[in-house]
Amino acid sequence: MLLATGIACAAPAGVNYAPIQAGAFGSVLSGDADKEPVKVAPFALRSTPVTNGEFRDFVLRHPQWQRGKIPATFADGSYLHDWQSPVDPGADKANQPVTSVSWFAAQAFCESEGARLPTWYEWEYVAAADETHADARRDPSWRARILAWYGQSSSTPPAAVGGSANFYGVRDMHGLVWEWVDDFNALLVSADSRNQGDPDKLQFCGAGAISLQDRENYAVLMRIALLSSLGGADTTNNLGFRCARGNAMEAK
Numbered sequence: 001m002l003l004a005t006g007i008a009c010a011a012p013a014g015v016n017y018a019p020i021q022a023g024a025f026g027s028v029l030s031g032d033a034d035k036e037p038v039k040v041a042p043f044a045l046r047s048t049p050v051t052n053g054e055f056r057d058f059v060l061r062h063p064q065w066q067r068g069k070i071p072a073t074f075a076d077g078s079y080l081h082d083w084q085s086p087v088d089p090g091a092d093k094a095n096q097p098v099t100s101v102s103w104f105a106a107q108a109f110c111e112s113e114g115a116r117l118p119t120w121y122e123w124e125y126v127a128a129a130d131e132t133h134a135d136a137r138r139d140p141s142w143r144a145r146i147l148a149w150y151g152q153s154s155s156t157p158p159a160a161v162g163g164s165a166n167f168y169g170v171r172d173m174h175g176l177v178w179e180w181v182d183d184f185n186a187l188l189v190s191a192d193s194r195n196q197g198d199p200d201k202l203q204f205c206g207a208g209a210i211s212l213q214d215r216e217n218y219a220v221l222m223r224i225a226l227l228s229s230l231g232g233a234d235t236t237n238n239l240g241f242r243c244a245r246g247n248a249m250e251a252k
Contacts, residue, residue: 015054015113017044017245018169025125025135028220029187040125043246045118048161048171049179050109050241052083053094055101058109060087065105074104078235095160097177097240103232106180110243117182118244120227124220127174129167146219149175158238174219177240184227 024037059066066086067079080100083089089098103117110116118126130136137143163172226239 016047018047019044020168038121040121041247043244045126045170045244046242049097051095051161052089052098055098056089074233075102076233076235096158097161099238099240100235102235103180106241115243115245117180119183120181123181126168126170134167146174177238180241187224187228
């Protein structure tokens with residue numbers, strides 16, 4: 001992992017990290033031979049995705065992450081391509097979530113405010129909530145609302161951050177942008193049940209079948225499919241990120 005050497009580790013004023021209590025839930029990655037709930041340690045999650053305005057401030061402070069200066073190893077040719085210049089996303093985009101940003105750049109931004117990218121389990125745990133329930137995944141209306149967003153054109157610019165808060169006080173987990181997670185390249189598991197107890201079971205296995213516990217949760221499965229197809233330098237028009245703080249340990 002590329003470390004952002006010399007970056008100050010402090011969140012700007014006004015940035016909110018919502019506290020997430022410890023808990024356990026059934027991840028869609030739990031295979032048929034391994035249905036024990038995933039345990040998530042307490043952590044904190046940025047209440048909204050990182051915006052273009054926030055990322056602009058970051059690249060101004062750390063010009064090595066500007067478009068045209070970042071090495072190709074850490075970002076592809078579409079990195080921040082929709083910005084007006086390497087340091088100007090455009091006035092109308094300041095409050096929209098930043099997209100076309102690589103995993104390396106997202107991780108460096110999070111490090112700049114003493115944070116990190118969330119793990120998949122952390123993201124999935126918080127994303128299961130609606131406005132009033134910690135786990136709304138069995139609610140057909142909640143699923144329909146989320147799936148409706150996936151039917152929209154990806155060429156449509158995202159709205160500004162700040163949608164309705166979910167059970168944890170976190171906003172825009174669905175319906176705005178896709179999001180990087182720290183372990184994006186370890187989301188496909190082997191179909192061989194003999195490997196299910198292996199500590200490395202979340203290995204990258206692009207050609208392997210996925211053993212999934214909840215095949216009806218299409219919205220989450222689509223995210224897994226996207227993330228597991230990417231490399232750390234890749235960018236897409238609708239992929240952004242948010243940061244997390246605290247314990248990243250998960251155990252069965």
